[in-house]
Amino acid sequence: MTATTISPVKTTESALSVRHLWKIFGTKADKIIGSPDADLSRQELQAKTGCVMAVKDVSFDVAPGEVFVVMGLSGSGKSTLVRLLTRLIEPTAGQVIMGGSEITAASESELRELRRHHVAMVFQHFGLLPHRKVIDNIAYGLEVRGEGKTERRQRAQEMVDLVGLEGYEESYPDQLSGGMQQRVGLARALAVDPDVLMFDEPFSALDPLIRRDMQNEVIRLHEEVGKTMVFITHDLSEALKLGDRILIMRDGEIVQIGTPDEVVAVPADDYVRDFVSEVPRSHVLTLRWVVREPRPGEPVDGPVMQAGVIVKDAARAVLEAEQPVRVYDGDRFLGVVDDEDILRVVVAEEDEQPEPEPQP
Amino acid sequence: MGRHRSGPVRLAALAVLAGLALAGCGGGDIESAPTGGGGGEECGEFDIAINPWVGYEASAHVVGYVASSRLGCDVEYKNVKEEVAWQGMGNDEIDVVIENWGHDDLKKKYIEDQGIAQEAGSTGNVGIIGWYVPPWMAEEYPDITDWKNLNKYADMFQTSESGDKGQLLDGDPSFVTNDEALVKNLDLNYEVVYAGSEAALIQAFRQAEANKEPLIGYFYEPQWFMAEVPLVKVDLPPYKPGCDADPEKVACDYPEYDLDKIVATDFAKSGSPAYDLVKNFQWTNDDQNVVAKYIAADGMDPEEAAEKWVEANQDKVDAWLK
Amino acid sequence: MSVLDRPRVEEPVPEVGAPPRLKRGWAVGATIFVWLGGWALLRGTATLELGGAELTGFHQWLNGVRDDFDAARDTSFFFQYVIGGISTAIDTVVTFFQELLSQPAFPRPVPEIGWLGVVALLTWLAYALAAWRSALLVFVSLLLFGSLGYWTDSIDLLIVTAVAVAICVVIGLPTGIWMARSKRATAALTPVLDLMQTMPAFAYLAPLALFFGIGPASAVVTTLIYALPPLVRITAHGIRTVAPTTLEASRSLGTTDVQALRKVQLPMAKRTIIVGVNQCMMAALSMATIAALINGPGLGQPVAQALQSLDIGSAFVSGIAIVIMAIMLDRTTTAASQRAEKEARAGRAGGRRRWVVLGAGGAVALVLVYVSRTYLWAAEFPERPDLGTPLSDGVTQLTDWLVTTLENVTNSLKDLVTYALINPLESLLADTPWWLMGLVILAFAYLLGGWRPTAISAVCLLVILGTGLWNETMKTLTTTLVATLIVILSALVVGVWMGRNHRADTAIRPLLDALQTIPPFVYLVPALALFSTSRFTAIVAAVAYGVPIATKLIADGIRGVSPTSVEAARAAGTTAWQMISKVQLPMARAAVVLASNQGLLYVLSMVVIGGLVGGGGLGYLVVAGFSQAQLFGKGLAAGIAITALGIMLDRIAQYAAARYGRA
Structure with missing residues (x-):
């Protein structure tokens, strides 16, 4: 596990808090935890016991309003993880605390209450009801929690407007394109006004162009409604684009948790390094990651920039400046950045990136 | 529940049916009295x-x-x-x-x-039950009507069904029959094969007489077919009361019913x-x-x-x- | 007619450590060698043959149980009130509809509603539930029933089928739902459903008549036993296969189980469930002829009677009426479900015009009902035009001509197959000592399918031993194997032809469809006429029943071979024969295996029916047990043996198919 995390979150204010969560599929799975078998690799464990380790001792916190992305390749356990959070799959061990209540200890009816009011999910394959119209699909969550027809219709109509489905209320799901269907899925989740929204690879079944639209839609919605979001994806660029923080999983274990620039700048191991190697670093890294101590005799009266500015955005200003740019984190002076520092990021990337960076 | 709109159609259909069912209980204009007349008491x-x-x-x-x-x-x-x-x-x-x-x-x-x-x-x-042969056989082989000679002719009655034994053709499985026990207890080199029905038996005898083919089978009177083809009965050991008490040990002819x-x-x-x-x-x-x-x-x-x-x-x- | 229609839930996986091919070849050779050797040396010993009138203790015990029930009939609360109540209820409902629609409502000489009213009503109903196309189909079908000369029998059959299917739905839907939701229920009910479908109806016909009386109630219950399993299975399957994502999405919103069932599973499984109802209806129709043996009302009566009197013309005509009924019910229910779907989609489909037509049609129907209650000509179906008599006479003449013309051919064909195939095989199976034969069967089960089917076979063989009918079972196995062999060979020839030639397919397929719908009783009659009673006749009937399904499967398999592979092979200069033998058949292997499997099961389900035309073995015993009181126990035991044999062959075939069917 990585030590480079700079966690802005404290447990007490978390919207979602996960502690030592395990999921092992197979009979007598609970016996494995705490035994030496738990340290075996996934393959070894399966060969030895027939059990499959899906999620292994995962802990993390999500702050209110944060977009928390869980990323990993298929089979990494990320989809299982998100289902453990609302016990769509029963965890083998561990704790999940959401909005102060412990989900892992909830009774069947408490759990149902929670799902009806506090958390909603968007699915990869939409999971729409083919026999219902769009508007009734959106109202479904309200219907099952027993709201009256007029209220739920009204609320559903608001959601239709929010996600841009006007004019399609009376259609059936199979009459819509994939992107439109996922808007229905999104509206259905939003309709119950949950505290936490979960996305299980919601856009991976969509065309790239539509995927980009939908990602922007999520960003817009997040700005508008400000929900806490847990977002599962296998697409690193999606993770970097949406995530306030990213959790990278492999074989059921956490490899790294960090902000996008942290993940790119200091990959926890070769696995992550390999992952981020093709990322245009200048698009992700901030000045914080290129700043250095002023060299002796170097002028320190250049223009001032904040540490959170992304390299790409700072490049022109730095290159045009006569003096090295001074970088501040708020009021604190961190150091300087000059042309060469910027070019190192941009050029290093050019080796792999065919498209040329704009030159001054 | 999001019911679709075909409900009314269906309801209407059911209502009409139910209405008719009720209407059906009233009398009709078609002559209700049974045909004929006669008997005093109600027959039902x-x-x-x-x-x-x-x-x-x-x-x-x-x-x-x-x-x-x-x-x-x-x-x-x-x-x-x-x-x-x-x-x-x-x-x-x-x-x-x-x-x-x-x-x-x-x-x-x-x-x-x-x-x-x-x-x-x-x-x-x-009622008479017994084993019969078509008339042409009785003419051609006069001694065939005695059961003791049946083994002599067994080869003639061989079919693909009875294998290397002679075939004894029986009727419907529900008919009263002791034939399997008879064959066994009289040491006859025959195999009982079921024709399945009266019609099949008649068909077989008719064909056998017409084509002069050998056939021996279960048959009975009264029987209209006897007028068309007067089959000849084979004599089995005579019936004595009680000789058919145990269906597995029967070795005598059927009684006259x-x-x-x-x-x-x-x-x-x-x-x-x-x-x-x-x-x-x-x-x-x-x-x-x-x-x-x-x-x-x-x-x-x-x-x-x-x-x-x-x-x-x-x-x-x-x-x-x- | 058996376990075939059920969706296979668990795919048997080829077991690890299956013997490699070469070794298996040796093992098969060795088994056959031992078998032949044992047969040559020990032939005729320990064959467990049982004479016709001989009964084992088990048979007598079954007789005793039957007698006890018989004696308790009038005194036991259960029989008098529970069974009696059920049977009275069913009889009352059926009789009510009969007097309304088909049978004279005493003292009226005719039913309450005459034929004209019935035609008008049912046509209107078809329009209301489906569309004008179905209405037209119903209209024409009903007129055909009448002019074929079977008006009353047809409407009777319609009533019995409707009542049986209604009860099936009432029992079957909840049961199916329960099975879909509970693994334990599935485990408990699956063998019961298997038994209901494989146990020949003949074996329980007489006791049913004992409890439910002669007539409608017994007919309905018999039909129920056979028609319920497909509905339950398909319902459970439909609910189980509702897209898990959708169900999960629904759960994530906090649905209760009941909500999930009502709002997600049932609506989404609706189409599958309707298929189940449809299958249930077809199964119910196929029982019509059997139910006729305990005086079940309907079209089965003339068929059964025609079999009795070898009246091939009547058998054909009443068989045609059953086929028409099957087509009518099948198409109309399908159309009705499609309309419901379409209507749900488009809101008020058809709009105002449809309502006007419906209203007007309803009014006309009511007028016609009134007319049919008033005038005799509208009450009794007119005797003219009479399509039935000329058709029946034509068929009879044609068959007579065929029989006389082909007599030599048919007889030599029969003798050839009997002497060359049936007799030697029967001797091999039935004359080998039982213990050796049992071991040989187990060895084949192991070599074909591995350990699991071997274990199942061992249990089944023990059951067969227990019934005391080992020898008869081996005789039945003989005819089953021969018939299956013929089915596979003919299906291969015709199926490959159909698969490669579109025109052949278009020409042959409707014929196969018709063959599948005709009740098996119907082709017993021509088979009898052509081959008289013999095992070969039974085999012919079984083949006629098994060939359509197997042929269609193979044709579809050949058609399904990837066109790219065919094209590539053609590009390489393959001849037609090479194409079949090296490309199409190997690539369609899964379909061929499946076809053999299904062919076997269809053949097996004809064992009892074959017993009616000289099939011998267990089939005859079941028929005799139904007919003669003292043979009841033996007949029931034969039914059990058939079931055991069926399950054994089914499992061996299933596991073998799983092993060899993967192309």
């Missing part, structure tokens, strides 16, 4: 079992025709085999078995033990005029053969065949209705 429903041979059908339909045309009964024919017919007397399903061949086991069970059935006298028909009528006890007690008709019903083997021939050979509808015979034999019918 009269259920006759139909067992699977034409002679039986002839008797049943003659009685049934008289009951419905003279007594105004609502006659129902029920196609069942013997055993099931006897069972049915227990729950008012069957009123009469018009031609019963022995069946001492059933008599014990349903008449003596359960008391749901009772005898209603002879039909006047004499006094064919009788069996009625449900409830029916007998009901006072239905149909019961008196059944009790009085009696006719000869020739009478039955005439009607059976109408049905089987001339292809007449059984009810029409019965009508034809009844029209021609009013005196006999009147005697049953006295």
